[in-house]
Amino acid sequence: MNSLPQKISITEALNQACQNIVRTDARMLLQKILGVNHAYLITHPEQQLTLDQTQKFHSLITQRIRGEPVAYLTGEREFYSLNFQITSAVLIPRPETELLVELALERISMSQSCEVLDLGAGSGVVAISIAKNRPLAKVTAVDCSAEALAIAKINIKHLDVNNVCAIIGDWFNGLSLTNKFNLIACNPPYIANEDPHLNYGDLRFEPRLALVGGEDGFDCIRSIINTATRYLVIGGWLLLEHGHDQAETCKQLLIEKGFINVLSYPDLAGILRVSGGIYEGEF
Structure with missing residues (x-):
């Protein structure tokens, strides 16, 4: 995966991640890093990630490329309309x-x-x-x-x-x-x-x-x-x-x-x- 620039927007982060993993996975990982929901990503496309957020997102994308399940990377999964913590x-x-x-x-x-x-x-x-x-x-x-x-x-x-x-x-x-x-x-x-x-x-x-x-x-x-x-x-x-x-x-x-x-x-x-x-x- 290409290195992410230090200053990058939500849209740019997702677009670059999608060169390597599916968009749904990229979105869920970015939501985890930012502590936001899907609607927030849609309504704040130009928001800039901090350097720390960019590095953490890059790390999760790299792990996902290796095949690690998204649920383990985010530490949660929805089941029967409830949100469960998992490892x-x-x-x-x-x-x-x-x-x-x-x-x-x-x-x-x-x-x-x-x-x-x-x-x-x-x-x-x-x-x-x-x-x-x-x-x-x-x-x-x-x-x-x-x-x-x-x-x-x-x-x-x-x-x-x-x-x-x-x-x-x-x-x-x-x-x-x-x-x-x-x-x-x-x-x-x-x-x-x-x-x-x-x-x-x-x-x-x-x-x-x-x-x-x-x-x-x-x-x-x-x-x-x-x-x-x-x-x-x-x-x-x-x-x-x-x-x-x-x-x-x-x-x-x-x-x-x-x-x-x-x-x-x-x-x-x-x-x-x-x-x-x-x-x-x-x-």
Whole structure:
């Protein structure tokens, strides 16, 4: 990337950055440096950047050229109309995962208290989005990473949520068998160990622990389905996000474990992205 001049306007900074990265990325990085929103950039095109701002913008552009995700460079990402703080210790929230939240909300009453569990909570986007929209729900967010859980706790405080409890644990470890939930939602690691996609795009920079699910990608999914029945009330729901080609296997695993009303649900692209069912009790 060519060096940016010491005196440069917002328009000039964006135009030069766009020689190397897409405009949307450049805009988001500049907004971060200036501490402003998109509308401000549009209405103040001639504003001059300070030397310090120019140097910081240049540094972020260089990192983006190397492939580092914009969300990690800005330290934030919007999800379900909420702004979450994130770091490289957690997955970057994706629009597809909003389907998991929507399906959970459809199954949680607005007028009655219930217990909800978010497994592998990461930055807390699923747990917090559910809690914000269902204030009577008591949401437990579990993650095995202390770093990830620290980010979740920051977001809980930042977004002023008082009905989420974040605890450390490897899936159900750390929970008591007396804990019973009306709904369990999970976006587990589901990429196979040797999947070539791990070497491209944002996945290169995201924590492998949160991505990789064993030789066939189903290790975590199997473990969760096999154990979830111990923690669900009769009539409780288990909802799992999974890969684009994993719906049929997920449904079969759920059926084999005794879940009923097992279905898979498409995301906005028409890809079957979440599967789930109802726990009917031992059979």
